[in-house]
Amino acid sequence: MNQGTSSSTVGIDAIAIATPRAYLDLVDLAAARDVPSDKYTKGLGAIRMAIAGRHEDPVTLATDAASRLFARAGVDASRIGYMAVGTETGIDHSKPVASYVHGLLGLPAACRVFDTKHACFGGTAALMGAVEWIASGAARGRSALVVCSDIARYALGSPGEPTQGAGAVALLVTERPRLVELEVGHTGTYARDVHDFWRPLSRRDALVDGHYSVSCYLDAVAGAFGAWRDEDVRRGGAPLARTAYHVPYVKMAKKADRHRAIACEGLDEAAAEARFARDVGSSLAFAAEVGNVYTGSLYMALAALLHAEAGVLEGERVGLFSYGSGCVAEFFAGRVAVGAADVVESLALDEPLRDRVRLDFGAYEAIRRADGDEPAGVTADDEVDVASDRCAFVGVDAAERRVYRRATHGSTPRADAASTAAA
Numbered sequence: 318m319n320q321g322t323s324s325s326t327v328g329i330d331a332i333a334i335a336t337p338r339a340y341l342d343l344v345d346l347a348a349a350r351d352v353p354s355d356k357y358t359k360g361l362g363a364i365r366m367a368i369a370g371r372h373e374d375p376v377t378l379a380t381d382a383a384s385r386l387f388a389r390a391g392v393d394a395s396r397i398g399y400m401a402v403g404t405e406t407g408i409d410h411s412k413p414v415a416s417y418v419h420g421l422l423g424l425p426a427a428c429r430v431f432d433t434k435h436a437c438f439g440g441t442a443a444l445m446g447a448v449e450w451i452a453s454g455a456a457r458g459r460s461a462l463v464v465c466s467d468i469a470r471y472a473l474g475s476p477g478e479p480t481q482g483a484g485a486v487a488l489l490v491t492e493r494p495r496l497v498e499l500e501v502g503h504t505g506t507y508a509r510d511v512h513d514f515w516r517p518l519s520r521r522d523a524l525v526d527g528h529y530s531v532s533c534y535l536d537a538v539a540g541a542f543g544a545w546r547d548e549d550v551r552r553g554g555a556p557l558a559r560t561a562y563h564v565p566y567v568k569m570a571k572k573a574d575r576h577r578a579i580a581c582e583g584l585d586e587a588a589a590e591a592r593f594a595r596d597v598g599s600s601l602a603f604a605a606e607v608g609n610v611y612t613g614s615l616y617m618a619l620a621a622l623l624h625a626e627a628g629v630l631e632g633e634r635v636g637l638f639s640y641g642s643g644c645v646a647e648f649f650a651g652r653v654a655v656g657a658a659d660v661v662e663s664l665a666l667d668e669p670l671r672d673r674v675r676l677d678f679g680a681y682e683a684i685r686r687a688d689g690d691e692p693a694g695v696t697a698d699d700e701v702d703v704a705s706d707r708c709a710f711v712g713v714d715a716a717e718r719r720v721y722r723r724a725t726h727g728s729t730p731r732a733d734a735a736s737t738a739a740a
């Protein structure tokens with residue numbers, strides 16, 4: 318079965334993130350909603366949430382994250398043979414986000430290109446497929462690009478509103494990865510048909526049974542972690558030094574780790590609190606700045622963890638927990654590669670979080686109220702309110718095709734990328 322890489326390792330070689338340029342400070346949202354700001358900043362752990370403008374969508378965010386990955390990690394685009402986008406922010410019932418990104422990045426024609434959807438689990442489904450594609454030998458030395466890209470939107474004034482966000486995470490998956498060697502074939506899974514979160518086809522905002530979604534997530538932690546641990550004990554696995562969780566809001570990761578500690582591992586409250594601070598805390602810094610990024614949330618937590626601690630974690634084992642409402646969950650692990658700290662430094666993972674624009678509440682509400690008003694026709698380049706080093710959605714043409722302006726530093730698109738427009 319494992320023909321291509323039996324003596325090799327497979328995993329994450331490089332990571333990059335992208336977020337919209339604008340954000341809303343949760344203190345401003347709390348004031349406007351007449352809620353004590355501590356409820357958002359302490360009760361939910363949210364500090365800022367990224368807000369996508371009308372020229373930003375899952376395609377532009379995914380393209381920006383992948384462009385950064387290519388530039389920062391020196392990726393040879395001609396060696397990509399698998400490109401999957403995990404997203405739950407659909408822009409078309411048929412054409413995948415991945416096809417646009419494939420065109421905008423100028424990836425090879427000999428490439429498996431598709432989207433994966435299962436709420437916030439879509440990115441993990443894409444990653445597992447990529448890892449197994451390489452481990453099976455089918456990749457024949459080529460690499461996989463997995464991108465998670467979403468805009469988390471709940472109704473204005475709803476309990477979900479402070480847990481919005483937007484962003485993308487791009488992962489390069491290779492043999493002999495320089496960041497995290499994943500344990501191929503060793504995962505714990507859990508699934509159950511529940512209605513905790515859904516978005517009917519006619520709606521842009523998600524619907525959620527918020528408190529029920531928290532309890533579904535916790536059940537999934539116990540189920541997936543329990544299944545993984547049973548196998549891990551049989552294999553005699555080393556302890557986990559850190560764990561990154563799916564982070565719909567920062568406090569949820571704390572609830573998850575506490576539930577695992579007390580319900581699954583028999584720790585008391587004090588030990589659970591100490592374990593959380595040591596093993597999970599540093600993975601939450603980016604989520605506090607960006608908010609929920611749905612499919613990318615776990616991988617943004619991994620990026621934050623490596624950004625903060627790659628140096629001390631080289632050679633150590635980290636756990637990863639992915640949850641998608643509906644629901645499915647997977648717990649798996651990997652080992653931080655020796656030399657990862659130098660790679661992480663060259664990736665400048667936090668760069669997209671710097672130099673952002675703070676929206677006032679009125680501007681935020683205006684953006685949200687205009688949701689669904691696509692630019693009428695194709696916007697002239699000088700009217701697109703997006704820096705030229707970023708990809709931009711410029712509108713829908715007369716044949717109802719979405720049109721994008723690629724970033725000026727991006728790769729050259731292929732000549733036959735008919736539904737995309739170069740600047």
Ligand SMILES: CC(C)(COP(=O)(O)OP(=O)(O)OC[C@H]1O[C@@H](n2cnc3c(N)ncnc32)[C@H](O)[C@@H]1OP(=O)(O)O)[C@@H](O)C(=O)NCCC(=O)NCCS
Pocket residue numbers: 353355356357359360361476477478479480525526527528530531534565566568569642
């Ligand atoms: C998460 C969610 C259910 C919270 O909704 P809510 O009913 O408005 O908020 P709560 O009343 O439960 O308060 C949230 C937290 O803030 C705390 N809090 C409330 N007021 C506070 C204050 N003034 N100061 C400090 N903390 C405060 C609460 O005690 C609670 O903490 P706890 O969860 O540890 O008990 C809601 O934001 C939501 O639906 N989000 C989207 C769904 C989601 O992200 N689900 C996660 C699983 S996928």
